Amino acid sequence: MTPSPILDLAGLTLEVNHLARGVRFYSQVLGLELIRHDEAVGVAEFTVNPHQTLTLWQPITRQNNDDRLASLRPRGASHLHYAWQIDPSDLEPSKGLLDAHGLEWQEINLGTEDRPDWTLYFFDPFGHGLELRGVNREDTRQPHFPPQPMARPAHALPVMGLREVALAFGDYSAMKKRLPGAYGFAFAKEQEDRDFAQFTLGPQSEPDGNGTPRRWLYAWDPQVGLADMLGGDHALVRFYADVNAVADLVAAAGLLSVQDEKGLAVRDPEGHVFEFVAG
Template sequence: MTLSPLLDLAGLTLEVNHLARGVRFYSQVLGLTLARHDEAAGVAEFTVNPHQTLTLWQPITRQAKDGRLAPLRPRGASHLHYAWQIDPDDLEPSKKLLDAHGLSWEEINLGTEDRPDWTLYFFDPFGHGLELRGIDRADSRQPHFPPVPVERPPHALPVMGLREVALAFGDYAAMKERLPRAYGLAFAKEQDDRDFAQFTLGPQAEPDGNGTPRRWLYAWDPQVGLADMLGGDHALVRFYADVDAVKELVKAAGLPYIHDEVGLAVRDPEGHVFEFIAG
């Protein structure tokens, strides 16, 4: 069996129309640490934990958000759905925290009646769909960087880190063939009743659900999903990976890329830009 060169989820970039409002939301509701806030550049960067980041980009006409990536024409994701890892015992208190922040939420059981897997869905001020997913840190299916609790302010959700990102693809069939071939992503499974594929961000495909701390890339058609969530458009997502191995696949696929001391960045035919950095 060929192992995937993908190791883990490193970071996401979201598009926002009001940077200061985004900084307030992600500082106060999620309790993330603000590492950079540049209103003139329209950029805010947060530290999620020692291995993951969340970035906000406010579009400014004729101004590239990242000069290094400018040749690939990246944008922050619009209406991105992504999930946070959280201790299952913290799900119930999180409902009260969301209520205190005036945020509507929806609870859905993604498991079964005898083995429930409850998750909370809510939206940020910009239409990005957030999810709180309970994980069993004792589970043997560990990501490259195992999740650990992070101290958050009392008013913030007790999230440990990013769990998954969901992207929309207009040509689902081409995506399902391309992602393993061009990037080495490990295809895990797809739904029977919808164009919805799951890729394990790790060396081999594994089952999702039931508390696994693994991290994931979901890829689906441009349809509304659970809790009115949409897959993100023109997303910028960063992964930990064997960069040289991914580069060989990208070159063979003929995709536009840049490779420098930071890592490898690639523009997917659907407009997403993927960054691969050493783990």
């Protein structure tokens, strides 16, 4: 099997209706380091760890949040579900931190009774669904950039990095062919009882769950998932990849794209914009 050119998850962009409120939430609750805050263009950017970023975009009428990508008509994701990697020992203390910030949360076992895989779900102020997922850093299934503990303020959740992003696709059948064919994403599995596909963000397809440090792209038709989480619409997601290999696939598929020294950006037929940068 030809290895996937996709290496890892690099970052994502969320749509918010109040930039300063978003900056406060992600600085205080997640303890992320703010590296850019520009109210004039409606952009705030945080470092998650040395290899991942989280960006907030506040739409401004008749103005681009990013002129470089203007031809692709990108938007930040709305009601995006995404997950954070966290040490399993930090899940229980995180409940108290969420309580202290006045945030409601749900705890769900994604494993089995004899091999549990507990996770916490909660929402940010803009309807994005966040998840804290325990990760075993000793697991052999390592991503391109393995998760490492990060120094966070005592009042912040001790997250290590981004784990997954979940996107909605109106044409689910076409998506299952396009994501591997037009970009090279490695199909991992599909759930038996719902239109829900998992793609490994790495060179080979691997099983998900039970503490794997691997990172993931989830894709489903418009539906409500666990803890009332929704797949994101018109998302902007960045991946580490063999950029030239992805560019060849994108060109063969005839998708709208821009490529420069920063990498490759592509507009998917569903309205998502994917960026691919060298790892």
